[in-house]
Amino acid sequence: xxxxxxxxxxxxxxxxxxxxxxxxxxxxxxxxxxxxxxxxxxxxxxxxxxxxxxxxxxxxxxxxxxxxxxxxxxxxxxxxxxxxxxxxxxxxxxxxxxxxxxxxxxxxxxxxxxxxxxx
Numbered sequence: 001x002x003x004x005x006x007x008x009x010x011x012x013x014x015x016x017x018x019x020x021x022x023x024x025x026x027x028x029x030x031x032x033x034x035x036x037x038x039x040x041x042x043x044x045x046x047x048x049x050x051x052x053x054x055x056x057x058x059x060x061x062x063x064x065x066x067x068x069x070x071x072x073x074x075x076x077x078x079x080x081x082x083x084x085x086x087x088x089x090x091x092x093x094x095x096x097x098x099x100x101x102x103x104x105x106x107x108x109x110x111x112x113x114x115x116x117x118x119x
């Protein structure tokens with residue numbers, strides 16, 4: 001992952017932030033992996049973190065302000081075994097809203113039975 005920080009009127013040159021989410025790590029293998037990468041604020045510190053859905057579920061890395069920590073396993077609730085790789089109308093709905101109002105991003109997605117969320 002590369003990031004360019006805002007100066008308020010432009011962006012800095014892209015800088016390398018993490019090897020997590022790389023092609024070598026399997027993230028280029030299918031759209032139902034790379035297509036789920038988003039930048040929620042998980043810990044409520046005002047910095048965008050990074051999360052994505054891999055075969056085993058949701059993996060996230062926290063922002064330090066100059067890089068991301070190594071990705072860590074967060075939830076198996078959105079795994080391939082749970083059916084989340086089956087169709088874009090499932091994996092493509094995974095989002096990170098703050099559903100309980102605590103200032104930290106949660107995760108929600110639509111499956112065959114309806115909307116599922118975890119905090």
